[in-house]
Amino acid sequence: MAEGYFNEVAVFGLGFVGLPLSLCFTLANCRVVGVDVDAGLVQEINNGVTYHHEQYRGFPIQEILRQELARGSFRATTDAREALGRAQDIVVTVGLPVIGGEPDTGPLTGCLRSIAAGLKPGDLVLVRSTLVPGMMRRLVKPLLEESGLTAGRDFYLGYAPERIAEGRAFEEFVTMPVVVSGIDELSRNEAAALLRIITRAETLPASSFEAAEVAKLIENISRDVGIALVNELSALTGTMGINTFEVVRLANSHKRVKLLQPGPGVGGYCLPNAFHYLAPVAREAGIDLELMAAARRVNDAMPRRVADAVLRLLPVPPAAARVAVLGLAMKDFSSDSRQSPALKVVAHLQEAGLAIRAFDPLVPDVYPFQVGSLEKALDGAHGAVVLARQQGFEPENVEAFARFLDPSAPFIVDTKNIYANLKIVPAGLRVVFI
Ligand SMILES: NC(=O)c1ccc[n+]([C@@H]2O[C@H](COP(=O)([O-])OP(=O)(O)OC[C@H]3O[C@@H](n4cnc5c(N)ncnc54)[C@H](O)[C@@H]3O)[C@@H](O)[C@H]2O)c1
Structure with missing residues (x-):
């Protein structure tokens, strides 16, 4: 000592x-x-x-x-x-x-x-x-x-x-x-x-070591599966004109129900990796991890679904479109963009030919499509997609957002349910929830 x-x-x-x-x-x-x-x-x-x-x-x-x-x-x-x-x-x-x-x-x-x-x-x-x-x-x-x-x-x-x-x-x-x-x-x-x-x-x-090792993995996988459940639900509720976050809130009033929140996908180091740590052991034992693998697929498909929602709202051909991406972190109020679903949304949109300007106040400036302020991201964009909660993205600011967007048919794709209860929706602005 x-x-x-x-x-x-x-x-x-x-x-x-x-x-x-x-x-x-x-x-x-x-x-x-x-x-x-x-x-x-x-x-x-x-x-x-x-x-x-x-x-x-x-x-x-x-x-x-x-x-x-x-x-x-x-x-x-x-x-x-x-x-x-x-x-x-x-x-x-x-x-x-x-x-x-x-x-x-x-x-x-x-x-x-x-x-x-x-x-x-x-x-x-x-x-x-x-x-x-x-x-x-x-x-x-x-x-x-x-x-x-x-x-x-x-x-x-x-x-x-x-x-x-x-x-x-x-x-x-x-x-x-x-x-x-x-x-x-x-x-x-x-x-x-x-x-x-x-x-x-x-x-x-x-x-034993093994009990501790497996306990850690199932903690993470339980969250991955829980998020996949509500993400899958959100594909259906979207077609029914129902807000998934509201459904989750209502269902969670049941004392034994604890649904997680849907989102643009599951990123970071911990949750997505856990399945890949358990899978080799299951393979060796000849066990099929059917449910856990399906959850990975559902969550991995989310960035594509979000990008498709953006593409459907564009008022101009993708090659002539510009979209603001708000939030690059793998989860809300974080500076960590490792394996962030937001990066996958950006990649899908860029593949489709869109120009992207992304803003995240916490993620260090390492991506070529990043800009230094919310205004720079929004200015003249045809729409915005919100992929992580961060300071500055609050509902009170949405009117200002709308002023910066191109006025032809402005839209916000909201994967975080930030703008669900807007008192006043700026004229002409479409807000779509995923
Ligand atoms: N990030 C989280 O919130 C979190 C939560 C719970 C558990 N974990 C687990 O904790 C572990 C660390 O996660 P993290 O997010 O801090 O990872 P990280 O990538 O942020 O940090 C790992 C660090 O290890 C360093 N490193 C690599 N090889 C090294 C070596 N030979 N000697 C010394 N340093 C070396 C890397 O340079 C890096 O800085 C992982 O197993 C992760 O699954 C992470």
Whole structure:
């Protein structure tokens, strides 16, 4: 234990989970070194820069990051060996990207090998990444044991899948119950003890790595399937002239019904990937995941449906049309556009020949079709399609939107039900809900 600090922690992966998790540990008086292979990201973080949209007790993550850097309780590095020198608690948040429907173990394998190279007797390795069931035992343990040390005997090995939602990371690290498993009871207890430094919520012991791995996946898949259910319904209610969001609200007044909200598709790292992590295990076992696969198909078809709705409303041929895309994030009030359905809507519209100007106040400016303001996106466009809720897209602003749009036959395709209860609909403006 370091003087003045509870624990010395090394967090591997400084992404949407790793960076706020590192800072959560420092706020709980641990000293943290964050390790990432992305040298540009490490430099940015050490300069106090991050594009994450997180806050803790009203303080933005940017402020917390700068404060913890200044206090000397946090720093980032690309040098795993140096980071491991002092740390006894090693937390892994490196994920498994899905490429062509298959999980890519490359980044995780690289991370575990770099940990094995500096692992010491008595260390705890706690993995928080979402995994293919069986991976803790079949991939993580053997790779760490390349160190010459044995899990359970020489070092502790735990698995506690991360459950936070981006945008609520700091709050949920503290309040979300955590499922904890270990190679043995001692490892599970060590992992739970580390987590209890930051969490006030329950730590639920799982009897095996596999139970924890599958529990994490079915949490995500249950949301994917739930969203597919209402997305499929919305295809039908659309033809009946009924608002799906209203139907969901009415149905959810039943005490045992908890429908989710429809939307332009399901994006991000977590929900769509979960099926692809479970699928290889099911294939090996000869089990057909019929319902889960169908849900993926329904949700993957949504961007095409949204794009088709836009194309039907155009007052001019697609090659002469311009549309404003509002919201590029994969979910509301987020800066994360990874695997965002909005990007797929844009691709479909561009394929059809439309010119696109997209605005999202939180997503960093990385796409060629992005513009810096709502006005620039709307100005002269034939219509707008809203794909994520963000500040500025409120119903009060719709009159101003209408003023910027081309007056010939302006329209808004609203996938978020923002404009359902407009007191006054600007003259000539059509609002269509998906
Ligand atoms: N984003 C979420 O809200 C969320 C929520 C719950 C669980 N998860 C899970 O947590 C994990 C991390 O997700 P994320 O969104 O933070 O991913 P991310 O892509 O934002 O971050 C991962 C980081 O790991 C780094 N990395 C890659 N290889 C490395 C290596 N060898 N050593 C050190 N760093 C390396 C990458 O450069 C990247 O910065 C995933 O398994 C994900 O499924 C994410």
